[in-house]
Amino acid sequence: MEHFLLQCPRFLSQHTALRSRLFTLAITTLDLPILLAASGVHPSWQPAVLLLTCAFLRKTGQLPRL
Numbered sequence: 001m002e003h004f005l006l007q008c009p010r011f012l013s014q015h016t017a018l019r020s021r022l023f024t025l026a027i028t029t030l031d032l033p034i035l036l037a038a039s040g041v042h043p044s045w046q047p048a049v050l051l052l053t054c055a056f057l058r059k060t061g062q063l064p065r066l
Contacts, residue, residue: 004062005035005053011060018056022049 006015019030024025033039035053038046057063 002032004060005032005056006030011062014056014059017059018052021052025049 004011004036008015015064022028024029025041027034027045027049034041036059038049041049057066
């Protein structure tokens, strides 16, 4: 899961887009707790983080495989 969400070169453009969008929310460090549970993120930004993670999953086309 960590490789897929954070490192896999196959999804570089999707990673770049996700990081860019999260950066606009002042989220500069990405890890599984942030992407999967918005852990440590200000409560007002938590829904946005989870929506962006879901958008990443859809854009990769890998959601059915998870």
